[in-house]
Amino acid sequence: xxxxxxxxxxxxxxxxxxxxxxxxxxxxxxxxxxxxxxxxxxxxxxxxxxxxxxxxxxxxxxxxxxxxxxxxxxxxxxxxxxxxxxxxxxxxxxxxxxxxxxxxxxxxxxxxxxxxxxxxxxxxxxxxxxxxxxxxxxxxxxxxxxxxxxxxxxxxxxxxxxxxxxxxxxxxxxxxxxxxxxxxxxxxxxxxxxxxxxxxxxxxxxxxxxxxxxxxxxxxxxxxxxxxxxxxxxxxxxxxxxxxxxxxxxxxxxxxxxxxxxxxxxxxxxxxxxxxxxxxxxxxxxxxxxxxxxxxxxxxxxxxxxxxxxxxxxxxxxxxxxxxxxxxxxxxxxxxxxxxxxxxxxx
Amino acid sequence: xxxxxxxxxxxxxxxxxxxxxxxxxxxxxxxxxxxxxxxxxxxxxxxxxxxxxxxxxxxxxxxxxxxxxxxxxxxxxxxxxxxxxxxxxxxxxxxxxxxxxxxxxxxxxxxxxxxxxxxxxxxxxxxxxxxxxxxxxxxxxxxxxxxxxxxxxxxxxxxxxxxxxxxxxxxxxxxxxxxxxxxxxxxxxxxxxxxxxxxxxxxxxxxxxxxxxxxxxxxxxxxxxxxxxxxxxxxxxxxxxxxxxxxxxxxxxxxxxxxxxxxxxxxxxxxxxxxxxxxxxxxxxxxxxxxxxxxxxxxxxxx
Numbered sequence: 001x002x003x004x005x006x007x008x009x010x011x012x013x014x015x016x017x018x019x020x021x022x023x024x025x026x027x028x029x030x031x032x033x034x035x036x037x038x039x040x041x042x043x044x045x046x047x048x049x050x051x052x053x054x055x056x057x058x059x060x061x062x063x064x065x066x067x068x069x070x071x072x073x074x075x076x077x078x079x080x081x082x083x084x085x086x087x088x089x090x091x092x093x094x095x096x097x098x099x100x101x102x103x104x105x106x107x108x109x110x111x112x113x114x115x116x117x118x119x120x121x122x123x124x125x126x127x128x129x130x131x132x133x134x135x136x137x138x139x140x141x142x143x144x145x146x147x148x149x150x151x152x153x154x155x156x157x158x159x160x161x162x163x164x165x166x167x168x169x170x171x172x173x174x175x176x177x178x179x180x181x182x183x184x185x186x187x188x189x190x191x192x193x194x195x196x197x198x199x200x201x202x203x204x205x206x207x208x209x210x211x212x213x214x215x216x217x218x219x220x221x222x223x224x225x226x227x228x229x230x231x232x233x234x235x236x237x238x239x240x241x242x243x244x245x246x247x248x249x250x251x252x253x254x255x256x257x258x259x260x261x262x263x264x265x266x267x268x269x270x271x272x273x274x275x276x277x278x279x280x281x282x283x284x285x286x287x288x289x290x291x292x293x294x295x296x297x298x299x300x301x302x303x304x305x306x307x308x309x310x311x312x313x314x315x316x317x318x319x320x321x322x323x324x325x326x327x328x329x330x331x332x333x334x335x336x337x338x339x340x341x342x343x344x345x346x347x
Numbered sequence: 348x349x350x351x352x353x354x355x356x357x358x359x360x361x362x363x364x365x366x367x368x369x370x371x372x373x374x375x376x377x378x379x380x381x382x383x384x385x386x387x388x389x390x391x392x393x394x395x396x397x398x399x400x401x402x403x404x405x406x407x408x409x410x411x412x413x414x415x416x417x418x419x420x421x422x423x424x425x426x427x428x429x430x431x432x433x434x435x436x437x438x439x440x441x442x443x444x445x446x447x448x449x450x451x452x453x454x455x456x457x458x459x460x461x462x463x464x465x466x467x468x469x470x471x472x473x474x475x476x477x478x479x480x481x482x483x484x485x486x487x488x489x490x491x492x493x494x495x496x497x498x499x500x501x502x503x504x505x506x507x508x509x510x511x512x513x514x515x516x517x518x519x520x521x522x523x524x525x526x527x528x529x530x531x532x533x534x535x536x537x538x539x540x541x542x543x544x545x546x547x548x549x550x551x552x553x554x555x556x557x558x559x560x561x562x563x564x565x566x567x568x569x570x571x572x573x574x575x576x577x578x579x580x581x582x583x584x585x586x587x588x589x590x591x592x593x594x595x596x597x598x599x600x601x602x603x604x605x606x607x608x609x610x611x612x613x614x615x616x617x618x619x620x621x622x623x624x625x626x627x628x629x630x631x632x633x634x635x636x637x638x639x640x641x642x643x644x645x646x647x648x649x650x
C-alpha cells in the first residue's frame with residue numbers, strides 16, 4: 001500500500017499534514033473486528049481546504065479523530081503514519097499531543113448543542129484555550145475572548161461572555177465553538193460536519209464564516225461532510241470515501257464536472273437540482289451503506305453499483321492515479337465514462 | 348435504601364445534558380410551586396430549627412426531675428407535660444426537643460463524611476478509569492453486598508461505643524453508594540461532546556475532570572444526599588436502639604429513648620410514640636424534599 005503514497009501528486013513542498021496508510025480497527029472480544037478506516041492516505045498543504053466526503057459509516061469521522069489522537073486507547077488499533085509538519089503524531093506522548101491540540105490542530109464538531117459545557121459560561125470556555133496555550137492571565141484571556149467572539153460575528157460579545165450555552169442559539173453556539181477552535185490560530189482545522197445540526201440559512205452563514213476565517217489566518221481546513229454542496233463551495237481538493245477506503249480523489253472542479261467512480265456519480269445524481277422538472281423523483285443510490293462487501297473479497301461498493309461486473313466481485317481494485325492534469329485517483333475497474341455526467345449507466 | 352434509590356437518582360442527569368444551566372433555575376421554579384416539596388422543606392426547617400434552638404425552647408433540662416413517678420404510674424400527656432413524663436420523671440417533650448440536635452448532628456456529620464469519601468472514590472474511578480476504576484468499584488461492590496445496617500453495626504462495634512463511631516459507621520455505609528453514583532455519572536459525561544470539544548483544543552485533563560465532568564455529574568449526588576440524610580437519621584436511631592449510640596446518658600437520643608421505653612410499653616406507650624414520631628417526622632421531611640428535588644431535576648417526571 002505504501003506505493004500508493006508515493007504516487008500522491010507531489011505539490012512542490014512538504015505537505016502540512018500527510019496521512020499514510022492509516023488503518024483503524026475496532027476490536028471487541030467475541031465480535032468480528034471492524035475495520036473502520038482501511039489504508040487511507042491523503043495530504044493537506046498549508047492553507048489548503050480538503051474535503052472528505054462519504055455516507056455515515058464510511059470512516060470519515062474516525063479518520064479525523066485519528067488525526068486528532070482522540071480515539072480511545074482500548075479496543076482500537078491504529079496503524080499507519082500521520083505526519084504533521086514533519087512529525088509523526090502517533091509517536092507523540094499524550095502530553096505532547098495535548099500541547100498540539102488547540103495550538104496547531106483544532107477541531108469543530110457536528111453538534112453545537114452538546115459541544116459546549118452547559119454549566120460553564122461561554123467566556124470561560126473560550127478563555128480556557130487561551131490560558132492553556134498562550135499562557136494568558138484570566139483577564140487578558142477574557143478580553144481576547146471577547147475579541148474572538150466579535151470576530152466570529154457574535155453581537156455584543158462582552159455580554160455573551162458571561163452567558164451560558166443554553167442562552168445562545170444553535171448558530172451562535174457553533175460560532176462560539178469556531179472561536180474556541182481558532183483561538184490560537186491553529187495551522188490545521190478539522191471541521192466534522194459543522195453544519196449538519198443547523199438549519200439551512202445558518203448553514204450558509206457558518207460555511208461562509210469558516211471560509212473567510214480560514215482564508216484570513218492561512219489555516220488549512222479538512223472539511224468532513226456527507227454534503228457535496230458544502231464541498232462544492234469550499235474545497236480545493238476532495239476525497240470520496242466508501243467503507244473505510246478512499247474511492248476517488250480529485251480537485252473540486254474536475255470531480256463535479258466529471259465524476260468517475262460510480263459512487264461519486266451516484267452521490268451527485270442524488271442531489272436535488274433546481275433545473276430538473278417538478279415532480280421528477282430523486283435518483284438515490286440503491287441499497288444502504290450496510291450492503292457492503294468486505295474489501296478483501298472485492299469492491300465494497302459492488303452490491304450497490306450500477307456498473308458491477310464479475311471482476312468487481314473477485315478482487316478489490318487499487319487506488320490508481322489517472323493520467324490527467326491536477327492529479328486524480330480512482331479505485332474502480334469500470335468507472336463512469338470520461339466526459340459524461342452522472343447518468344446511471346446500464347450494466 | 349438504596350440501590351434502587353441510587354439508580355433512580357442516576358436518571359436525573361438526562362436533565363443536565365438537555366437543559367444545561369437552566370436546570371437549577373427550572374428546578375427551583377418547579378419546587379416553589381410544589382406543595383409536597385414545600386411541606387418537606389417546612390418539616391426539614393422545623394427539625395433543623397428545633398435542633399439548633401432546642402435548649403432555649405425546651406421547658407425543662409434533659410436531666411430535670413419534672414414530676415413524681417413510680418414504675419407503675421407514669422403520667423401520660425397532660426396540660427402541664429404535653430408529652431407526659433418518662434420513667435425517671437423527666438419531661439418527655441423536653442427530651443424529644445433536645446434529642447433533635449443529636450439526630451441532626453449524626454445525620455449531617457455522617458452524610459458529610461460519607462459524601463467526601465464517596466465523591467473522592469467516585470472521582471478517582473471516573474477520572475482514571477481502567478484498573479483504578481475496576482479496583483474501586485469491586486471494593487464498592489463488596490461493601491454494598493453487606494446489608495447497610497448490619498455493616499454499620501459491625502463498624503460501630505469495632506470502633507467502640509461512642510457517638511463518633513456511630514457517625515463513622517453510617518458514613519462508611521454511604522461511601523460506596525455515592526462513589527458508584529458519581530462514577531456512573533462521570534462515565535456518562537466523559538463521552539459527552541463538550542468533553543471531546545474541550546479535549547480537542549488541548550485542555551488539560553485535570554481541568555476537564557474538575558471544570559467539565561464533575562460539575563455536570565453532581566446533581567444526582569445532591570438529591571441522593573437529601574435522601575441519605577433521612578436514612579442516616581433512621582440508621583442512627585437504629586444503632587442507638589441496638590445499644591451502639593453515644594455513651595453519655597444525660598444527652599437525650601431518640602433511638603435510646605425507644606429502647607428505654609420498651610419496659611413500660613404496656614403502661615406508658617407514649618414513651619415509645621413520641622420519639623418514634625420525631626424520627627418519622629425528620630426522616631419523612633427529608634424524603635419528601637429529596638424525592639421532589641429528584642423529580643424537579645428530572646424532565647421525565649415533568650408534566
